[in-house]
Structure formats: structure tokens, C-alpha cells
Amino acid sequence: xxxxxxxxxxxxxxxxxxxxxxxxxxxxxxxxxxxxxxxxxxxxxxxxxxxxxxxxxxxxxxxxxxxxxxxxxxxxxxxxxxxxxxxxxxxxxxxxxxxxxxxxxxxxxxxxxxxxxxxxxxxxxxxxxxxxxxxxxxxxxxxxxxxxxxxxxxxxxxxxxxxxxxxxxxxxxxxxxxxxxxxxxxxxxxxxxxxxxxxxxxxxxxxxxxxxxxxxxxxxxxxxxxxxxxxxxxxxxxxxxxxxxxxxxxxxxxxxxxxxxxxxxxxxxxxxxxxxxxxxxxxxxxxxxxxxxxxxxxxxxxxxxxxxxxxxxxxxxxxxxxxxxxxxxxxxxxxxxxxxxxxxxxxxxxxxxxxxxxxxxxxxxxxxxxxxxxxxxxxxxxxxxxxxxxxxxxxxxxxxxxxxxxxxxxxxxxxxxxxxxxxxxxxxxxxxxxxxxxxxxxxxxxxxxxxxxxxxxxxxxxxxxxxxxxxxxxxxxxxxxxxxxxxxxxxxxxxxxxxxxxxxxxxxxxxxxxxxxxxxxxxxxxxxxxxxxxxxxxxxxxxxxxxxxxxxxxxxxxxxxxxxxxxxxxxxxxxxxxxxxxxxxxxxxxxxxxxxxxxxxxxxxxxxxxxxxxxx
Numbered sequence: 376x377x378x379x380x381x382x383x384x385x386x387x388x389x390x391x392x393x394x395x396x397x398x399x400x401x402x403x404x405x406x407x408x409x410x411x412x413x414x415x416x417x418x419x420x421x422x423x424x425x426x427x428x429x430x431x432x433x434x435x436x437x438x439x440x441x442x443x444x445x446x447x448x449x450x451x452x453x454x455x456x457x458x459x460x461x462x463x464x465x466x467x468x469x470x471x472x473x474x475x476x477x478x479x480x481x482x483x484x485x486x487x488x489x490x491x492x493x494x495x496x497x498x499x500x501x502x503x504x505x506x507x508x509x510x511x512x513x514x515x516x517x518x519x520x521x522x523x524x525x526x527x528x529x530x531x532x533x534x535x536x537x538x539x540x541x542x543x544x545x546x547x548x549x550x551x552x553x554x555x556x557x558x559x560x561x562x563x564x565x566x567x568x569x570x571x572x573x574x575x576x577x578x579x580x581x582x583x584x585x586x587x588x589x590x591x592x593x594x595x596x597x598x599x600x601x602x603x604x605x606x607x608x609x610x611x612x613x614x615x616x617x618x619x620x621x622x623x624x625x626x627x628x629x630x631x632x633x634x635x636x637x638x639x640x641x642x643x644x645x646x647x648x649x650x651x652x653x654x655x656x657x658x659x660x661x662x663x664x665x666x667x668x669x670x671x672x673x674x675x676x677x678x679x680x681x682x683x684x685x686x687x688x689x690x691x692x693x694x695x696x697x698x699x700x701x702x703x704x705x706x707x708x709x710x711x712x713x714x715x716x717x718x719x720x721x722x723x724x725x726x727x728x729x730x731x732x733x734x735x736x737x738x739x740x741x742x743x744x745x746x747x748x749x750x751x752x753x754x755x756x757x758x759x760x761x762x763x764x765x766x767x768x769x770x771x772x773x774x775x776x777x778x779x780x781x782x783x784x785x786x787x788x789x790x791x792x793x794x795x796x797x798x799x800x801x802x803x804x805x806x807x808x809x810x811x812x813x814x815x816x817x818x819x820x821x822x823x824x825x826x827x828x829x830x831x832x833x834x835x836x837x838x839x840x841x842x843x844x845x846x847x848x849x850x851x852x853x854x855x856x857x858x859x860x861x862x863x864x865x866x867x868x869x870x871x872x873x874x875x876x877x878x879x880x881x882x883x884x885x886x887x888x889x890x891x892x893x894x895x896x897x898x899x900x901x902x903x904x905x906x907x908x909x910x911x912x913x914x915x916x917x918x919x920x921x922x923x924x925x926x927x928x929x930x931x932x933x934x935x936x937x938x939x940x941x942x943x944x945x946x947x948x949x950x951x952x953x954x955x956x957x958x959x960x961x962x963x964x965x966x967x968x969x970x971x972x973x974x975x976x977x978x979x980x981x982x983x984x985x986x987x988x989x990x991x
Contacts, residue, residue, distance in 0.1 A: 572711025635675020
């Protein structure tokens with residue numbers, strides 16, 4: 376539709392009179408010129424602007440409003456390219472060899488039937504709470520909600536619950552009990568519809584705003600507790616294996632719980648499990664006795680991520696096998712039933728020049744000074760890529776639709792920490808933050824290694840910066856960086872924060888555990904605080920309503936005797952300065968990582984107790 380106004384009738388009459396006079400005066404002009412002028416004048420009249428409207432006249436006819444034309448605003452973001460290797464990060468640089476099987480048949484190439492993409496957004500679930508290790512697919516948060524308008528800077532034990540179960544040792548070192556590394560609990564506030572179909576105890580089922588704490592212990596038991604008081608919300612699940620890593624809940628809000636055995640025991644080989652949370656019955660398990668593995672261990676310490684749109688799981692195990700399969704989930708909230716029937720099972724494994732030299736044809740290395748197969752960390756997912764670190768010191772970027780390894784980055788030692796992903800959409804880049812521990816790179820005599828923290832280009836695998844780090848001693852396998860980093864937000868947006876455990880001086884004398892903040896852009900140290908003791912626990916960033924950031928950090932006293940009962944400590948730290956604001960002492964050594972919901976911390980100890988600690 377043409378929305379231009381036509382000339383008024385009054386204007387047209389005036390123009391005709393002028394035209395007649397003009398023609399009379401110029402009658403002597405050649406008719407051809409007159410016709411030309413007439414055509415020119417007619418053109419000018421047809422495009423003349425309308426008269427100014429009389430604002431005192433009220434018309435009964437509504438004016439037609441021109442359809443607005445949107446103004447194109449340049450985007451402030453630059454598209455982040457897909458990953459690609461550069462010299463020094465090509466898989467061939469490390470002598471990578473891979474093998475795949477699909478439904479137990481060896482294959483050379485693979486293309487997934489239904490393509491997976493997690494997109495560019497770290498948003499993973501609408502479930503209120505923390506449902507996987509470090510909260511989402513970027514592994515960058517273990518807190519939910521807010522501390523409120525402000526805090527007084529105090530920590531108070533609100534409740535404690537005993538975890539009495541023990542699994543007898545498969546070696547003389549120690550029995551399995553309590554919460555170990557990584558040991559992060561999960562917290563979920565279920566929808567009323569989902570909660571109605573669950574076997575929650577009657578006294579808890581009708582509670583408004585029930586928030587359920589779910590975790591497995593190294594004593595082989597899965598617990599369900601009320602966040603407010605630490606009391607049971609349903610009956611425990613008793614199993615044959617220790618649970619060491621964090622479990623996971625389904626991002627779609629389905630009543631499904633994913634958790635893996637942390638080790639083999641005298642009662643059986645470890646396996647990865649899926650439970651129904653309508654009746655707490657096992658629905659499926661995998662990985663037990665898998666002859667495809669390259670490591671003589673059945674352990675599943677990583678935390679599961681589910682791709683909701685394709686109803687699929689891609690999981691990296693400590694046995695060196697990555698599994699991918701379709702769940703075929705059926706959930707009926709009206710009847711309170713849920714089932715899975717997995718199909719399309721892909722298994723992928725790898726070796727490198729370094730690992731072949733260490734293992735040969737064996738599945739067991741002879742020394743802890745040797746790199747090992749397997750993945751203990753939890754992977755990051757972005758678009759169709761998985762970032763996963765292994766026990767041989769490699770960080771992989773893998774296309775999970777084809778299982779092509781895009782690039783590899785070589786760190787000098789075992790990596791137990793999970794990678795943390797950051798997107799820089801202003802500059803069109805993406806980064807991984809990660810560190811390693813002190814295991815096979817340590818000196819033969821002093822048992823120490825120089826441990827460093829890295830910022831890595833997630834597109835190319837190139838190291839952006841490397842800290843000078845700290846010399847750490849390996850005591851009971853805990854030296855260096857075993858924790859996952861805090862990626863600061865709000866008032867801490869320029870910082871990345873990581874602990875170093877068992878720091879020593881050049882003479883090998885203990886200096887304690889250092890919590891260090893680095894500038895994300897430069898890698899320069901901003902602050903360091905010494906908390907003494909040792910640390911496997913991952914720190915957690917929490918914020919008040921104004922965005923002021925604090926760090927919840929757990930440490931333990933050091934002892935040469937692994938069986939000796941020692942104290943654990945939970946600290947509240949100013950995220951800008953590293954200043955210790957408050958501390959509380961717990962019973963037992965702490966290896967597990969905390970989780971925070973609003974102002975309530977939940978953390979367990981090796982002394983078979985889990986605590987609720989209120990921040991006020």
C-alpha cells in the first residue's frame with residue numbers, strides 16, 4: 376500500500392488557473408515546447424508536498440499510519456568460529472590413534488543419525504537447583520539463587536546427618552566411607568507434578584517448596600535429604616560400590632538420577648547406573664566388564680550431561696572409553712512412571728605415543744610416576760563439541776557427532792580438575808581454564824612437581840597464558856590442582872580463582888594450601904591467601920543481590936596417616952581480596968566439593984557426616 380498523501384482539491388484549482396494564464400502569454404511558443412512544459416509541470420504537481428494540516432479540524436476518518444521500517448543496529452558480538460587445530464595441537468602431533476565400535480561392531484567412521492548441538496548458551500535446565508557437577512554444561516557454577524540483600528559474614532552449622540555405611544576395602548589402605556572427591560551433592564526443587572509421582576515420604580511430600588538434596592557416598596549408599604533440616608525425604612538406596620564423583624539429574628525435570636561407581640570392590644566390578652526417582656529402582660547400567668577398555672579399572676567419576684533434544688548421553692569414563700547412546704526415555708507424569716531403553720551404543724577409545732610407551736600391551740601401569748589412561752574429570756559441552764581432560768595430561772576437543780578429535784593440548788601431568796569454559800562474544804573467542812596435579816611429573820627424590828594453571832584457546836587448543844604456579848608435594852595423591860576453578864561473575868567478573876594443595880618451598884617444607892585469584896585477561900596474580908593443610912575440594916562463588924561476590928572454600932588438616940581422623944574447615948572468603956571472613960570446623964577430612972542453594976551450604980566429610988551450613 377502507498378501511504379503518500381495526495382494534493383488537496385483547492386490546490387489543484389489554483390494550479391489550473393495559473394496554467395491557463397501561462398499558456399495564453401506563451402501562445403507564440405512552439406506547441407512542442409508548450410507540451411513539454413505542460414508535461415514537466417504536471418510531473419511537478421503530482422510530486423508536490425501536501426498542505427500543512429489544520430490541527431483545529433477533527434476528522435472522522437482515521438489516518439493511516441505508515442508501517443515502521445526497522446533500523447538495522449550493528450551487533451556488538453562477533454561470531455565465534457568452530458574449533459580447528461593449529462600447529463602443535465593437531466592430534467597427529469601426539470601420535471593419536473582411536474578405535475570405535477557401534478552396537479558391538481567395529482567401525483572406521485561415524486556420523487550420528489540425529490545431530491547433537493548444545494548451542495552457544497550455557498543454560499542447561501529449568502529445574503531450580505544444581506543438577507550436575509558445577510551446575511551446567513560450561514561447569515562454571517555450583518551455587519543457585521542469592522545470598523539476599525546483604526550478609527553479616529557469619530557461618531553457622533544448621534544441621535548434620537550421619538552417613539554410617541561402610542564398604543569393606545579391596546586393599547589394606549582404607550575402607551570406603553563418607554563423601555570423597557569430588558562428592559558434590561545435587562539439589563533440586565521439583566515441580567508439583569513431578570513430585571506427586573515420586574516415592575517421597577508422606578511427611579515431606581506435601582511440604583511447600585521442598586528442596587531435595589541427593590548424593591551418593593563412598594559407603595555405597597544414595598541419600599535423599601531435605602535441604603532445610605537434613606532429614607530423609609525418602610528411603611536410601613544401598614549398593615555394592617563406592618560413589619566418589621557427583622551424580623546428575625535429568626535437565627528436562629524427568630525423575631531420573633545418573634551416578635557411577637567410583638571403583639571396583641570385592642563385591643563386583645564398577646558400572647554406571649541410571650535410577651528412576653519415582654520408585655528408586657535401577658533402570659539401566661553400562662560399562663561393567665567392558666573388554667573394549669584400555670585401563671584395568673571400572674570407574675565412573677565424571678558427572679553425566681544429557682542432551683535433551685536428542686535424548687542422548689555422551690559420557691567419558693576412567694576406563695578410557697567414551698560412551699554415547701540414545702536413552703529412548705518415556706515419562707508419564709500422570710501415572711508417575713518413567714523408563715529408558717538405550718540403543719545406538721557407540722564406544723570410542725584412544726591411545727597416544729606417550730601412553731603406548733607407558734603401557735605397552737598391558738592395561739596396568741607399574742608406577743604412579745607413569746601417565747595413565749582414562750577420564751576422571753567432568754566434560755564441558757559447547758555446540759557439537761566436548762572438551763575433556765584425561766589422566767595422561769591431555770585436553771581433548773572432540774566433535775561428538777563424528778568423534779573426530781579436532782585438537783589436543785598437552786599439559787605436563789595428570790588432570791583431575793574439570794575444564795571450565797568461557798565465551799568471549801565481544802572478541803569472538805572462547806577459552807578453557809584448567810590446571811593439573813603433581814603425579815607423574817614429580818621428582819623421584821623430593822616427590823614434588825611444579826604445578827601450573829592455564830588459560831587455553833578453546834578454538835585452537837593454543838595456550839594463551841600459563842601461571843608461574845607453585846611447587847607442590849604429592850601426599851596421598853593430593854598435591855597440586857585437583858579442584859575445578861571458579862570463573863568469577865558480577866563483581867568478580869575479571870577473576871578466575873583456583874586452589875593449589877600441599878605447596879612446599881624449595882627445601883620441600885610445607886607452606887600450606889594457597890587459594891589464588893588471577894586476572895582473566897593477563898593471567899597476573901591478583902591475590903593469594905594461605906589456608907594451610909590440604910585441599911581437593913572445589914571452591915564455589917556466591918553473590919548477594921547487589922552482585923558482591925564471596926568464595927566458599929573447604930580445606931582439611933594434613934596428616935601422614937590416611938586413616939587418622941582430622942578436622943575439616945569451611946571458609947567464607949571475600950572474592951575481591953582473598954580475606955577470610957568466617958570459618959567453621961567440621962568433623963573429618965574434607966575431599967568433597969560443596970554446593971550452595973541461596974544461603975545454605977551442603978558439604979560432606981570422610982568422617983561420614985554431611986552438613987548444612989547457613990551463611991548469614
